Amino acid sequence: MERGALEAARDLRETDPKTSYTFFSIAETSGKAAEELKALIPMPAEIEGGGSTWFYVCGECHGSIDTHDKYCRHCGHPIDWSA
Numbered sequence: 001m002e003r004g005a006l007e008a009a010r011d012l013r014e015t016d017p018k019t020s021y022t023f024f025s026i027a028e029t030s031g032k033a034a035e036e037l038k039a040l041i042p043m044p045a046e047i048e049g050g051g052s053t054w055f056y057v058c059g060e061c062h063g064s065i066d067t068h069d070k071y072c073r074h075c076g077h078p079i080d081w082s083a
């Protein structure tokens with residue numbers, strides 16, 4: 001191994017990129033998992049409008065939805081109709 005490569009290897013060991021990368025991966029994975037988990041929790045439908053005009057909207061994005069929509073047609077979030 002030439003001297004430059006040895007030094008580079010030592011630098012790598014000192015900064016320990018593998019450990020940093022592992023921590024980064026865990027943080028990234030758990031962050032994604034948290035987002036995915038949040039996306040799986042149904043949001044209660046909300047009623048918007050006033051007077052004689054009202055309609056259900058997605059609790060997540062507030063796009064208009066129908067009572068038979070299990071998933072928001074706008075953002076795809078599950079809708080909880082039991083609330």
Ligand SMILES: [Zn+2]
Nearest residue numbers: 058061072075
């Ligand atoms: Zn939505």
